[in-house]
Amino acid sequence: MTSQATDLGVVELDHGSGAQLSHELISLIVETLGDVYIGEMEDSAMLPISSGQIAMTTDSFVVDPPFFGNGDIGKIAVCGTVNDLAVVGARPLYLTLGMILETGLPIARLVQVLTSIRETAREAGVKIVCGDTKVVRKGEADQIYLNTAGVGVFERTPMRMRDVRPGDRVILSGPIGNHTVHLLSIREGLGFEQRVLSDCAPLNGMLDELLATVGEGRVHSVRDVTRGGLAAVLHEYAASSGHTIRIEREALPIQFETAMATDMLGVNAIHAANEGCVCLFVAPQAEQEVLAALRAHRYGTGAVVIGEVTEAAEPLVLMRGADGRDAVVDELQGAELPRLC
Amino acid sequence: MTSQATDLGVVELDHGSGAQLSHELISLIVETLGDVYIGEMEDSAMLPISSGQIAMTTDSFVVDPPFFGNGDIGKIAVCGTVNDLAVVGARPLYLTLGMILETGLPIARLVQVLTSIRETAREAGVKIVCGDTKVVRKGEADQIYLNTAGVGVFERTPMRMRDVRPGDRVILSGPIGNHTVHLLSIREGLGFEQRVLSDCAPLNGMLDELLATVGEGRVHSVRDVTRGGLAAVLHEYAASSGHTIRIEREALPIQFETAMATDMLGVNAIHAANEGCVCLFVAPQAEQEVLAALRAHRYGTGAVVIGEVTEAAEPLVLMRGADGRDAVVDELQGAELPRLC
Numbered sequence: 001m002t003s004q005a006t007d008l009g010v011v012e013l014d015h016g017s018g019a020q021l022s023h024e025l026i027s028l029i030v031e032t033l034g035d036v037y038i039g040e041m042e043d044s045a046m047l048p049i050s051s052g053q054i055a056m057t058t059d060s061f062v063v064d065p066p067f068f069g070n071g072d073i074g075k076i077a078v079c080g081t082v083n084d085l086a087v088v089g090a091r092p093l094y095l096t097l098g099m100i101l102e103t104g105l106p107i108a109r110l111v112q113v114l115t116s117i118r119e120t121a122r123e124a125g126v127k128i129v130c131g132d133t134k135v136v137r138k139g140e141a142d143q144i145y146l147n148t149a150g151v152g153v154f155e156r157t158p159m160r161m162r163d164v165r166p167g168d169r170v171i172l173s174g175p176i177g178n179h180t181v182h183l184l185s186i187r188e189g190l191g192f193e194q195r196v197l198s199d200c201a202p203l204n205g206m207l208d209e210l211l212a213t214v215g216e217g218r219v220h221s222v223r224d225v226t227r228g229g230l231a232a233v234l235h236e237y238a239a240s241s242g243h244t245i246r247i248e249r250e251a252l253p254i255q256f257e258t259a260m261a262t263d264m265l266g267v268n269a270i271h272a273a274n275e276g277c278v279c280l281f282v283a284p285q286a287e288q289e290v291l292a293a294l295r296a297h298r299y300g301t302g303a304v305v306i307g308e309v310t311e312a313a314e315p316l317v318l319m320r321g322a323d324g325r326d327a328v329v330d331e332l333q334g335a336e337l338p339r340l341c
Numbered sequence: 342m343t344s345q346a347t348d349l350g351v352v353e354l355d356h357g358s359g360a361q362l363s364h365e366l367i368s369l370i371v372e373t374l375g376d377v378y379i380g381e382m383e384d385s386a387m388l389p390i391s392s393g394q395i396a397m398t399t400d401s402f403v404v405d406p407p408f409f410g411n412g413d414i415g416k417i418a419v420c421g422t423v424n425d426l427a428v429v430g431a432r433p434l435y436l437t438l439g440m441i442l443e444t445g446l447p448i449a450r451l452v453q454v455l456t457s458i459r460e461t462a463r464e465a466g467v468k469i470v471c472g473d474t475k476v477v478r479k480g481e482a483d484q485i486y487l488n489t490a491g492v493g494v495f496e497r498t499p500m501r502m503r504d505v506r507p508g509d510r511v512i513l514s515g516p517i518g519n520h521t522v523h524l525l526s527i528r529e530g531l532g533f534e535q536r537v538l539s540d541c542a543p544l545n546g547m548l549d550e551l552l553a554t555v556g557e558g559r560v561h562s563v564r565d566v567t568r569g570g571l572a573a574v575l576h577e578y579a580a581s582s583g584h585t586i587r588i589e590r591e592a593l594p595i596q597f598e599t600a601m602a603t604d605m606l607g608v609n610a611i612h613a614a615n616e617g618c619v620c621l622f623v624a625p626q627a628e629q630e631v632l633a634a635l636r637a638h639r640y641g642t643g644a645v646v647i648g649e650v651t652e653a654a655e656p657l658v659l660m661r662g663a664d665g666r667d668a669v670v671d672e673l674q675g676a677e678l679p680r681l682c
Contacts, residue, residue: 014675018569018614021675041577043425043565044398044491046499051392057385058437058490059473062481084384096399096490098439132400135679140403142481147473149399149437149490150385158387224384228359236382273359334355334362338476 008107015101016135025133028107032114036121037128045129047094051153055090057081058149064339065186066143067112070197073146074116076275076341079202080226081150082124086204087222087278089159089211090152092124097131098147103138113144124202126150156216161240163220168281168309170245173206173294174199174302175253176230176277177269181261183340192261201276206297213293218286223279227341228332229271231317233279235331238315246318246326247307270319271332273340281309349448356442357476366474369448373455377462378469386470388435391494396431398422399490405680406527407484408453411538414487415457417616417682420543421567422491423465427545428563428619430500430552431493433465438472439488444479454485465543467491497557502581504561509622509650511586514547514635515540515643516594517571517618518610522602524681533602542617547638554634559627564620568682569673570612572658574620576672579656587659587667588648611660612673614681622650 014021030037039045059080066073078095085092097117101110121128178199185192203224211219223233230252234245254262254269262269276299282290287305294300317329355362371378380386400421407414419436426433438458442451462469519540526533544565552560564574571593575586595603595610603610617640623631628646635641658670 012675013679016568016679017673017675018567018573019612019673019675022569040501041581042429042501044396044429044431044493046429046431046495047395047397049390049392049395052389054388054390054395054492055385056388056435056437056470056492058439058471058488060439060441060475060488062441062475062477088383088385088387090385090387094397096397098399098401098488098490100401100403100441100486129397130399134401134403136403136483137679139480140483141486142477145441145482145486147399147401147439147488147490149439149488151395151397151492152385154387160381160383226359227357228363232359240382271360332358332360334353334358334360338354338357338478 011101011103011105011107011135013103013135016133029114029131032111033118033128036118039130047129049153053154055085055088055152057084058147061146061341062339063341064142068183068186068198069193071200072113072116073144074113075120076200077146077148078117078120078124079200079275080341081148082126082202082204083224085150085152086207087224089156090154092126092150092152092204094129094151095126096149097128099133100141100145101133101135102141102143103135105143120202124204156211159221161221161237164237164241164281164309165220166243166309166311167284168220169284169287169305170247170307171280171282171290172253172304172306173278173300175255176225176274177254177258177262177272179275180272180337180340181258184265185261190261192257195257196255196261199274199276201299203276203278203299206299209297210290210293214286214289218283219280219290220283221281225274225277225279227273229273230279231270231329231331234317238317241309242313242315244310244312244314244316244318245307246310246320249319249321251304251306253302253304275341352442352444352446352448352476354444354476357474370455370472373452374459374469377459380471388470394495396426396429396493398425399488402487402682403680404682405483409524409527409539410534412541413454413457414485415454416461417541418487418489419458419461419465420541420616421682422489423467423543423545424565426491426493427548428565430497431495433467433491433493433545435470435492436467437490438469440474441482441486442474442476443482443484444476446484461543465545497552500562502562502578505578505582505622505650506561507584507650507652508625509561510625510628510646511588511648512621512623512631513594513645513647514619514641516596517566517615518595518599518603518613520616521613521681522599525606526602531602533598536598537596537602540615540617542640544617544619544640547640550638551631551634555627555630559624560621560631562622566615566618566620568614570614571620572611572670572672575658579658582650583654583656585651585653585655585657585659586648587651587661590660590662592645592647594643594645616682
């Protein structure tokens with residue numbers, strides 16, 4: 001940290017008081033966010049909207065550690081909400097930003113988070129339209145928690161879980177497990193964090209290009225593979241469609257070091273949280289075209305088919321091993337892996 | 342707490358894992374929210390909206406204590422966001438709900454919060470459209486923090502701070518300081534909490550009736566008097582209008598016990614946070630009609646004129662005492678009163 005950054009001081013209780021110190025903090029926030037912030041100093045932002053239907057979503061972020069190798073909680077907070085809007089087919093437009101700060105957080109760290117928010121929002125083409133900052137005492141939070149809520153508009157038909165059909169190919173846009181391994185490696189001092197980076201990325205651009213290329217209606221449903229991992233996503237689809245989903249163990253895109261690390265940690269990559277990976281259900285005849293379109297984008301270079309929705313009318317998730325035998329993928333009771341997002 | 346409530350157990354880390362325990366918690370949340378919850382089990386809610394212009398706002402809530410005499414953090418989280426939308430002239434429609442839960446929180450307490458959210462949302466006529474739950478370890482939060490973001494639509498002309506004019510009467514919809522005294526009294530064991538209740542209330546109904554009665558254009562601007570208190574609101578208006586605002590000390594609506602308590606606590610009621618009080622700037626000729634309309638509503642029975650926007654082109658806030666002399670109301674550097682909202 002430069003001495004200039006250190007000079008900014010630390011977050012104090014009065015930064016959340018609503019009085020003068022609050023205003024100073026808000027000025028710093030607004031200045032750092034720059035042109036991605038379009039709020040007014042009113043109790044609500046007033047914004048144009050052009051659609052008869054909006055998408056709306058929210059996530060709170062309690063990432064531990066909040067600052068990691070190739071990103072921070074600010075980047076995740078934008079990506080998480082942008083991706084949740086994009087996977088239902090919406091164009092993300094507006095994000096709100098709620099921050100809970102622990103007393104003692106260096107303000108330079110806050111500036112770092114805000115800078116990430118700005119850069120990621122720019123890349124995703126979204127605006128921050130309003131915000132709120134609360135300060136709590138030492139031991140009442142862990143440095144910084146964020147919340148983003150997002151609004152998007154539909155310029156195409158919404159995509160839902162129920163739109164999957166038997167025969168649909170299951171495609172992953174990239175490797176799984178990296179975000180979890182990166183963060184756990186830092187937490188536990190395992191030394192993998194240099195070689196395994198978080199996948200955190202805003203995926204609306206990739207999905208836009210995909211849908212523009214292959215056309216609507218051939219990509220049936222898309223889901224962000226975050227908390228609970230691939231297994232949780234597939235279980236939700238199996239439950240909602242009533243069909244068995246079968247994936248191939250050998251097809252799962254897992255980086256070599258990630259496999260090593262998950263083995264060491266006793267974690268299964270299919271249960272690991274990601275922050276820049278989507279699972280797509282596509283018409284079988286569109287499979288190659290979807291793969292090509294995804295791979296043409298920098299966030300989809302690792303896209304692969306991992307399985308399919310079967311005709312079997314039982315809501316199961318099966319994984320076929322190298323020996324050709326199916327094993328049931330159970331849903332975990334809990335993952336014991338808190339605070340990855 | 343009944344034994345049935347105790348039987349619900351406590352929040353555990355795995356309730357935030359995205360796996361089976363998460364689903365159980367989400368089912369409980371959805372069930373408790375009942376018909377005010379209209380989300381789908383998708384990554385985003387998809388909602389009808391009349392296109393044109395929306396209002397959008399967010400607040401995080403870190404209330405200490407989260408459970409108090411006549412309300413809890415859930416009620417505040419709905420009121421805060423509903424009121425922020427209503428004061429700019431929007432009709433609140435959709436709320437998101439983000440929750441950060443500390444391990445060990447009795448689930449019965451969570452149900453209590455959700456029940457408050459349901460009842461308050463019903464009263465305000467808003468829906469909860471999506472949510473997110475994160476769990477952190479002991480000492481990483483204080484029981485429960487909430488975030489709500491809200492979307493509203495405009496069926497009338499938006500009202501902004503810049504719409505105030507010299508000559509406007511300044512009206513408060515009810516007494517100030519009660520919310521702060523109620524919470525601080527519980528925190529400090531002062532014994533006032535039975536006689537001084539929080540004013541926490543959703544005010545969109547009252548503002549709707551007001552604007553329907555007196556007509557648009559005569560109420561120039563409205564602001565929620567929350568964190569930072571009346572003084573912060575008046576300073577913002579003085580700064581944005583460039584005019585001096587003068588209030589009368591004797592006109593300020595402060596309950597007797599509240600005045601006693603604020604004296605004991607060394608707090609000035611004009612700096613105290615409220616959760617169900619708005620400050621209105623109205624055309625002088627509409628003053629009596631506005632007062633009558635407010636007083637006709639149960640949340641506005643204590644409405645009074647407290648001052649006016651003067652012609653003086655200096656952004657000051659003055660308070661005239663019983664002796665007829667003006668004193669400058671300074672903006673505090675900080676209030677040293679954290680976590681009231």
